[in-house]
Amino acid sequence: MQEIKIILYLCNWGPHVAFQTLQDQDYLIPPEVKMVRIPCTGRISKALLFKAFEMGADGVALVGCQTGTCRYGRGTDNAAANTEDTRGILDLLGLGKERLRFAAFLPEDVEALKTFLFQFRDDLRRMTASPIRPGGATAAAPRPGKALAAILAEHHVSACQDCGKCTSACPLALSGKPYSPRGIVNSIITGKLATEAVIKEIWSCLTCGICFQRCPSQVDFPAFIRDLRAHVAGHDNGRGPAHGGFFQSLMRAMTAGGLQPQRWLDLPQDIEVNPHSKTLFFGGCAPYFDVFFRRHQTVKTAAVLTDSLRLLNFFDVKPALLSAEKCCGHDLLWSGDEANFLRLARLNTEMIRALGITEVITACPECYQTMAHDYAAHGIETGFNVKHIYEFLEHEIDKNAVAFKPFAGRLTYQDACRLNRSEHMRAFPRKLLQRLRPEGFSEMKESQNAALCCGNSAWTGCDAYSKALQVKRIRQAKETGSNLLLTSCPKCQIHLRCAMEDPFRGDELRMEMKDLTSVIAETICWE
Amino acid sequence: MTTQQTKKNCEVIITGFGGQGIVLAGRILGMAAALGDHKESTLVQSYGPESRGGACCAQVIISADVIQYPYVTIADVLVCMSQSAYQKYKEQLAQDGILIIDQDLVQTDGKRECFAIPATRMAEELGRKMMANIIILGFTTAVSQLISRKAAEEAVQSSVPKGTESMNIKAFTKGYEYGLSKLKGREKKAEGKSGAVA
Ligand code: SF4
Ligand code: SF4
Ligand code: SF4
Numbered sequence: 001m002q003e004i005k006i007i008l009y010l011c012n013w014g015p016h017v018a019f020q021t022l023q024d025q026d027y028l029i030p031p032e033v034k035m036v037r038i039p040c041t042g043r044i045s046k047a048l049l050f051k052a053f054e055m056g057a058d059g060v061a062l063v064g065c066q067t068g069t070c071r072y073g074r075g076t077d078n079a080a081a082n083t084e085d086t087r088g089i090l091d092l093l094g095l096g097k098e099r100l101r102f103a104a105f106l107p108e109d110v111e112a113l114k115t116f117l118f119q120f121r122d123d124l125r126r127m128t129a130s131p132i133r134p135g136g137a138t139a140a141a142p143r144p145g146k147a148l149a150a151i152l153a154e155h156h157v158s159a160c161q162d163c164g165k166c167t168s169a170c171p172l173a174l175s176g177k178p179y180s181p182r183g184i185v186n187s188i189i190t191g192k193l194a195t196e197a198v199i200k201e202i203w204s205c206l207t208c209g210i211c212f213q214r215c216p217s218q219v220d221f222p223a224f225i226r227d228l229r230a231h232v233a234g235h236d237n238g239r240g241p242a243h244g245g246f247f248q249s250l251m252r253a254m255t256a257g258g259l260q261p262q263r264w265l266d267l268p269q270d271i272e273v274n275p276h277s278k279t280l281f282f283g284g285c286a287p288y289f290d291v292f293f294r295r296h297q298t299v300k301t302a303a304v305l306t307d308s309l310r311l312l313n314f315f316d317v318k319p320a321l322l323s324a325e326k327c328c329g330h331d332l333l334w335s336g337d338e339a340n341f342l343r344l345a346r347l348n349t350e351m352i353r354a355l356g357i358t359e360v361i362t363a364c365p366e367c368y369q370t371m372a373h374d375y376a377a378h379g380i381e382t383g384f385n386v387k388h389i390y391e392f393l394e395h396e397i398d399k400n401a402v403a404f405k406p407f408a409g410r411l412t413y414q415d416a417c418r419l420n421r422s423e424h425m426r427a428f429p430r431k432l433l434q435r436l437r438p439e440g441f442s443e444m445k446e447s448q449n450a451a452l453c454c455g456n457s458a459w460t461g462c463d464a465y466s467k468a469l470q471v472k473r474i475r476q477a478k479e480t481g482s483n484l485l486l487t488s489c490p491k492c493q494i495h496l497r498c499a500m501e502d503p504f505r506g507d508e509l510r511m512e513m514k515d516l517t518s519v520i521a522e523t524i525c526w527e
Numbered sequence: 528m529t530t531q532q533t534k535k536n537c538e539v540i541i542t543g544f545g546g547q548g549i550v551l552a553g554r555i556l557g558m559a560a561a562l563g564d565h566k567e568s569t570l571v572q573s574y575g576p577e578s579r580g581g582a583c584c585a586q587v588i589i590s591a592d593v594i595q596y597p598y599v600t601i602a603d604v605l606v607c608m609s610q611s612a613y614q615k616y617k618e619q620l621a622q623d624g625i626l627i628i629d630q631d632l633v634q635t636d637g638k639r640e641c642f643a644i645p646a647t648r649m650a651e652e653l654g655r656k657m658m659a660n661i662i663i664l665g666f667t668t669a670v671s672q673l674i675s676r677k678a679a680e681e682a683v684q685s686s687v688p689k690g691t692e693s694m695n696i697k698a699f700t701k702g703y704e705y706g707l708s709k710l711k712g713r714e715k716k717a718e719g720k721s722g723a724v725a
Contacts, residue, residue, distance in 0.1 A: 311723050313723070399705070523722075524722060
């Protein structure tokens, strides 16, 4: 039998005493258990719990003090909640929640701790080993063989005229951050890439693309940053990715071939799918986000997926679904892990091709941009067409005798950066908005190709300046006099909601948010 | 529905302003029935005294047998592209006849169900207001099933000015698909599925 690996995060205080007593009494701790002594279970974030699985653990136990005996007060409650959320993610991922357990013991609970450890070991032995294996297969690897000179040439960076249009439009610079895309370009051209300041800046960019829109020399700065990140992978901004790198870990874990995520288990009964269809609906990672944020935010981004499926059904399309669907790879691509992006892209492509799919429809702007453009740009021939649901909807609504129920709400709209890259895609949400019958619709002060970012991209570089940017954006939304902010991207919902729920600002920034697809699903009807 | 499937004879009135292409629509309808579907058909056209902008009317009869009298007294299908034409002809529609209107140009009295299409608006979106007649013809083909789609398309091709064939086929298809979707929508509503969310 292959040896299993169990990580035991053990609190220094109560249970460690019990653990030590076991050792003093010469009890044999199961040899599979690798103990990590920690000051408090409450500080073991979801990212740390999951990291163990990313690195190949078969089981993780978080063992702390009983409620009421936590030396720091709320540690135990935090730990229980983090465990619960991470277990939800393990289930979606197809790894199984039984692999992660939380338990609490008093210093004298020696027998109970012993039973717990043996029981956990025996349970894990009965399961198959985790398909996620550490090492080369999952660790972040630098861009294979792409030298700085090649990156500079590919993005015509030396065409920079030093005009500063990029910096004067960059939302990060405008929110007061000492940050300048022009400065980055200059430093790198003059050979200062390796300085700490420049590397920090590389990880700060939101890759929103406003600078590219403005640049007279067509320097595709976001793409340049993307490749630089792969080039300097391993050196981060000193703060690491947002949320302790949880999402990057999750996405890297998905590169394990044997993993069978359970993406579509709780699909509502009324939704019709057809496993033999040549059209596939690709969902994206929204369900994982909802589980991760369930205690902090009221986001329900997975509703966009069910609403999209209902709209497809409305127009008599019964799509296939990919039960073992993986992340499209967007966030890894944009946070410097090109090797694992490529693994995800290949896995998805192989699975989709094996079903004989000719068209993939998705409601996620990032999945759309990544699968429709970035797969091919990175040498992965998909052989299927990728369409955003807006394009599908606009076409069907235009052709069919459908109407919209009047909608009580004055709307404004947050552009998604990944749909905003082409005029063609930028137009679809607006065409659809015009078809709805809201009480009113007004654009924010900065919209379309000047639209402000929701404040984060690829879970990288979230800081006080991106927060300031979000506050500015939400104020712009409120200034339109609208009472409903429509979004297209699950991440816009998450990041903007995060700013709205800032406890120091009370209700000042609160505003109702909904996804455009959901509003269409709620109001569309046959004439 | 009274269509050619249940009755030997089908009598149609297409009406609107002068200049909307009413007579052309009637002629295409008749031609499609005769040349494509191999039936008998007749066309009688009448303009009001005010041939530009006044009421204009095309009467078409489609029949499996020889037609003895080409004037329509009671219509099985009435297509209206103007309010005044609707007022003038609405009483001539049979009890179980089909009423088809351009919804932006005609407001009905609401006494009977009708098939409505924004044909003129659609034609404007396609770039030519002139093609509203072809759009409404496509719509009529789908909802009344008076003539086959193939026959209708062939007749459109051979009747419109050279060089505009593909645009007119596009217009016809637009109306036809909209008509099919109307029928589908009615079915779905009857099943109690009017929206996307249960
Ligand atoms: S806008 Fe373009 S040309 Fe101008 S400074 Fe920025 S990168 Fe250089
Ligand atoms: S992509 Fe956006 S955040 Fe990054 S430099 Fe350009 S404007 Fe600034
Ligand atoms: S804005 Fe909030 S949700 Fe988004 S990355 Fe930053 S902390 Fe996380």
